[in-house]
Amino acid sequence: MTMTITDSTESRAKRLKAATGPVHEGVDRSIMSAASFASLEGYGRFLRIQYLFHRDVEALYADPRLRDAFPDLASRCRMARVIADMEDLGLEPPAAETPVFALDEPADLGTALGWLYVAEGSNMGAALLRKEAQKLALSDSFGARHLAPAEAGPAPHWRAFIAALDAVALSEAQEAKADEGALAAFARVQAHIHAHVA
Numbered sequence: 001m002t003m004t005i006t007d008s009t010e011s012r013a014k015r016l017k018a019a020t021g022p023v024h025e026g027v028d029r030s031i032m033s034a035a036s037f038a039s040l041e042g043y044g045r046f047l048r049i050q051y052l053f054h055r056d057v058e059a060l061y062a063d064p065r066l067r068d069a070f071p072d073l074a075s076r077c078r079m080a081r082v083i084a085d086m087e088d089l090g091l092e093p094p095a096a097e098t099p100v101f102a103l104d105e106p107a108d109l110g111t112a113l114g115w116l117y118v119a120e121g122s123n124m125g126a127a128l129l130r131k132e133a134q135k136l137a138l139s140d141s142f143g144a145r146h147l148a149p150a151e152a153g154p155a156p157h158w159r160a161f162i163a164a165l166d167a168v169a170l171s172e173a174q175e176a177k178a179d180e181g182a183l184a185a186f187a188r189v190q191a192h193i194h195a196h197v198a
Helices: 012-033 040-062 064-069 079-088 109-134 154-167 172-196
Strands: none
Touching (some): 012 109, 012 172, 040 064, 040 079, 040 109, 064 109, 109 172
């Protein structure tokens, strides 16, 4: 397969950012308008959203094809940290539908990359949310583990992911699936927000 990017001067990551800009902003507004970091109760609602979304994508971090493309993928999965944060605060996992991706059902590669782009991109915003969580006496070792930065730092961690993302060879049809996957991921987060926060 050959990699086909509509605009040869634009990386896949930049194209996905442009394609998802409006829905990304909508999700950010929804999270902040719910005053998720104004109290531990609000933060608990935020954690439930994190739990539901990371549960949706957890299987992608175990997919052998994706691990070939992203050698550090397994260590990037934040589901265990989200669960630990919930346990710190005495929160029960919310009732949930079947996850979007399942361990025994390999995902379409393009679709998977779109969802991973959204999941990993949320790490960049985590730096700001981490500061808000610290105001609630939460930390990288209690209650806000999943917001802790990678050892290399958020920016290098993201750049490494983007480099690997842009290097994956996709067909034109798979490129379209990547766009659809990223949009679907943001829509899924928004649906979780409406169900558990709004």
